[in-house]
Every structure is written in C-alpha cells, then in structure tokens.
Amino acid sequence: MTSVNEVDFLADRAHAGQVDKIGVPYIEHVRAVAAGLAPFGDELVMAGLLHDIIEDTDWTAGQLRAAGIPVRVVEIVEAVTNQPGTSYTERIQRITGDAQATLVKIADNAHNSHPDRAARLSPDKRARLADKYRAARAVLWPLARRDDIEAIVRVVNPSLLAELDEHQ
Template sequence: MISVREIEILADRAHAGQTDKIGVPYIEHVRAVAAGLSPFGDDTLVMAGLLHDLLEDTDWTAQRLREAGVPGRVVEIVEAVTNQAGVPYDEKIRRITADPQATLVKIADNAHNSRPDRAAQLPADKRERLAAKYRSARAELWPAAARNDVEAIVRIVNPSLLAELGTHY
C-alpha cells in the first residue's frame, strides 16, 4: 500500500512550479491542509489533504491516481472536494457535507485559505470577495462536523478562526 510520504512526493511533483494566489509554492498549501488533518490519525484524511487540489490544478485524473496506487477512498474524497464545471460553489459545499471525511478536508482547506496573513497579501477587492465566500462556506461546513473536530483543524491551520466557532454551534 502507498504511504503518506509517497503521496506527499506525488503531490510535490504534480504541483511542481505552481504557486498559489500569493505566490507561495502550491505544495505549501496542500501540506498545511494535510497537517490540519493529522490529529485524526487517519492516513486516508492526510492523503486526501495532500491531493485535494490535484484534479483541479494538474493534469492528473482520478483514474491515474488509482493506477498510481492511491487508495480508492482517498480518490473518492478528492473527487468530492473537486470543483465541477457548471456547479456553483455553494452547491459544491452542500455536496461535500454529505461525506464526513470530505467535509473535514474542505474545512482544513477553507481554514488555510482564510488565514489573515495570506489574505493580507491579496488586493482589497479580491480579499473581501474571498473572505465572504469562505465565511459562507464555513456556515455550511462547520455544522456538518463535530465541533471538536473543527476546533482540532482550526487550531493547527488557522487559529484566528477559533473565535468564530461559537457562532456555528
């Protein structure tokens, strides 16, 4: 069976040369998402965190992931959190909340994308638009997971969101 380390190497190679919205190597984002999922002691979640943007942002396909030895459940989670053409973001979030593990991956992704230090580097109009989008997503995602699970993720990925927890529970 493929290891978390092998998945990290796969993700690193697949995202090589890519940067995020603020110019940081993209692998740092997926590593942060995976780190937020590590307290659960579930390699499936960590692997999904490392691969969560692979289908959107690279030429990799779900079939290619399976052929590379990625466990089927990991691929299912990655597919669940992947944007689909023509599907509005709010509908995607509702779809994700039907899968508890996909929900945790998306919570970690949302938390990292919402970090104030990252948002501060964006133009004001983009920063405000994304902040509203991510807040709206949290209103759907957080109640779909146990509060202690959300808190575990947020403590690692974006502690600035801890104050917001009380508004969702």
C-alpha cells in the same frame, strides 16, 4: 498501500512550478491542509495532500488509483474537486454529503482564510473571498463535530477559533 510520504512526493511533483493566489509555491497550501487533518489518520492526510490534484493538474482519478492511492482517498478527492458548471455553493452542498470530504474542505477553507494569506490580497479580493469562505463555513461547520473543527483550525488557522466559539 501507499504511504503519506509517497503521496507527499507525488503531490510535490504534480504541483511543481505552481503558485497560489499570493505567489507562494502551491505545495505549501496542500501540506497545510494535510497538517490540519493529521488527527484523523493517514487517509485524510493523503486526501489533504491531493485535494486539488485533479482540479489543478493533469492527474485524473483513474491515474491516482493506478498509482496505488487508496480508493477511499480518491473518492474523497473526487468529492472536493470542482466540476465545471458547478457553482461554489453547489460544490459545498455536494461535499457535505461525505463526512470525510467535509473535514478536508474545512481544512482547505481554514487555510484559504488564514489572515497572513488574506493580507497579501488586494482589499477587494480579500473582502470577496472572506465573504465566500465565511458562507462556506456556515454550511460546513454545522455538519462536523465541534472537536473535529477545533482540531483542524487550531493547526491550520487558529484565528478561526473565535469564530468557532461564536458559531457553536
């Protein structure tokens, strides 16, 4: 079985040279998502590290399996990968069919919603993305245990704890 360190190395190489919406090396995003998934075991940490690899690099699910990535990790990554022609709302609905993919998406959403990241966006983009991510949480959070959501957001984006208290 592939180790978390090996998957981190793979993700680092796959995302080399990529930056996110605010100009930060992309690997920082996937590592933050993975950190929020640490309480759920190595497979979810690996899925967090790889959650955007099919969508944002030349890697395919078949290549991940051939590289020794556990089948279940690849299944989770495929579940959270954007598919052309699918709206964000449809994507969130598809993800919620898999409890572990839902946790990965909750961690991804939490990091994307972090105030430090949002503050570096234009006001229009910040407002649009805040609405999008809030709507996604309204679908994702009811399908996960409150303790699990709290464990993720406490690490990835503690500012969401107040919203979690209001939500449940």
